Amino acid sequence: MKLSTLRLITSNYKNSKDFILEFFDSVTLLEEEKNFSVYKLADLNIELIKEDEKNPVSNGGTIVYFNVDKFEQTLQKAISLGAKIYRGPIKVSQNKTIITQILCPGDFVIGLEANYRFVSSCTKL
Secondary structure (H helix, E strand, O other), rough: OOOOOEEEEEEEEEHHHHHHHHOOOOOOOEEEEEEEEEEOOOOOOEEEEEOOOOOOOOOOOOOOOOOOOOHHHHHHHHOOOEEEEEEEEEEEEEOEEEEEEEOOOOEEEEEEEEHHHOOOOOOOO
């Protein structure tokens, strides 16, 4: 079993679409309709949907973490595109990683994760 699709519910479709296209390297827009789009990122489909009565925006619940090699640079890139640190960075000693959650434009939350060796000593924990 593997993850195939990540559905992101947003309160601001345009800002979220712009964020996805600028934040993720090598993302490809596959399909777009009014208030709905599908992107391809490696083997993962990312669906972006404007909130409605059946799909409300929520900052809680399941968080998907993207493993990154350049933690600080990736976090700064997200912030420069309008994201805010939602939680973290947090050092997870059990698996020797550092994680953080970011609140993206449009009010959805994603996580970043990196192995300790990819994080400089200047990162505030």
